[in-house]
Amino acid sequence: MPLPGAKRWLLLGIALAVLVSCFSAQFNRYYLGVAVDVGIAIILATSLNLINGHTGQFSLGHAGFMAVGGYFSAWISLKIGPVDHASWYFPLSLLAGGLVASLVGLMVGVPSLRLKGDYLAIVTLGFGEIIRVVVQNTEAVGAASGLKDIPKYTTLGWAFGLAVVTVYVISSLVNSTYGRGFIAVHDDEIAAESNGIDTTRTKVTAFVTGAFFAGIAGGLYAHHKQFLSPTGFDWVKSIDIVVMVILGGMGRTAGVIAAAVLLTLMPEFLRDFAEYRMIIYALLIILLMLLRPAGLFSIPLKRRPTT
């Protein structure tokens, strides 16, 4: 079913984001920072959900796309230098980062989306590592020592507003006759193809869209932390995002948003146990698979009497 009044929700969300950014100066800076992190995590998780959840193409390269977008938009901001009207340049640099990331997504997607399941996961994992190693050896973006002094343009308003846009785009896509094609590809590729859905095109579209928003998230991240280092975009980061998608339930937007919020806040509250984060993740996933295989926040399927 098409969402009723989806566009109204989008406008409401953006209006809220603008409102929040008007008052954000009065909030505690630490909480503000965490809130921006949450916004970025939502963008990353919902966009990966389109690829891994809705379309069912298991990608482990989301941090790679995030790195491409982040480095590119940071590089633009640094090239232009300090400007008076940052609020004009910033969205453009974000957009540029997103577009470059989606272009890379296209280049990676076209050859690798012929693969399925584990093979695709390994190729995308390898791609993410390639990006990291390339960045690590590119002097123009600071190589291994990282990219410093990126201007702090990211505000809570931007992070929140763009998270709203991402959620809108992904859920509008999926909730249309066109977008049901993504789920059809997830359910049965052969049947989808024989019913007139160009499966390759559908998969690449999902991949490119996901990469675009990962690039945007990277740009927000760069202008939030003001420092980028290649080690921040290793496979562990990709796993973080995948865990959000799995925990929230593959293909369930609301659940994935909730998981993104939860998994971003949890390390903040558990600062003392930071080293055990991966163990906690692993345990969470094992428990989840045993107890709630459709995702933490999924509604159990209606039971039907078997005939």
Add this chain to the structure above:
Amino acid sequence: MSAPLLDLQQATIKFGGLTAVSELTTSIGEGELVGLIGPNGAGKTTAFNMITGVYQPTSGHIRFAGKCTRGIKPSKLAALGIARTFQNIRLFGSLSVLDNIRVAARLHNKHGYTSALWRGKSWKSAEAETEKHALELLEIFDLAKDRDEMAKSLPYGDQRRLEIVRALATRPKLLLLDEPAAGMNPSEKDDLMKLIRFIKERYNLAVLLVEHDMKVVMGICERIAVLEYGRMIAEGTPKEIQRHPKVIEAYLGAAAVVS
């Protein structure tokens, strides 16, 4: 006589050293109901996959509506008017019954990515149109009551029917049915025969039917082609096929012919 809808000329498909379908030459006219039978492993499903573009013929030609289908993807062939069902049901399990039909009807809804994001007036009316069309189809085939059920939660017989309805939603000219009666009880088979006759009349379709159940095949097909080891050994009306010595040999062994 006008050119046949589907025309196979010595279509051959080889997997390495194995010739799965060998020099298959036959044709299906518009609105014709043709059966394709043969023992297990005779190459019936491979022939289906060749016609629907899943496999490319190693040699020979396939023409659909006068157009050579070589190199055309299955999704494009579906747009041209070839629809199929599968031997083992392949529904979109996690989608609702209605959405299964909507996905297939997508071919006739020109709105794509950007319209889905913009959600303008013409998109809305096209979506409503698609949904209405899908509901009408479900209504005709008595599945409308289950419109919001997940496809995989339907009973087996309904799943088979839904798969046929989904194929119809692409508005095909040629419908390929791969063992639609598999796993059905006699009364379900009778219903299926009625259903196939009904859709053929109503939508003026050509139907190619692969089926093991002789009652179904002999009951509804106008013409039958028999495959054995990838070769077509006989072609004719059901009566001719029943008496054809080669067919009896293929199914019952040489001794049965002699006695």
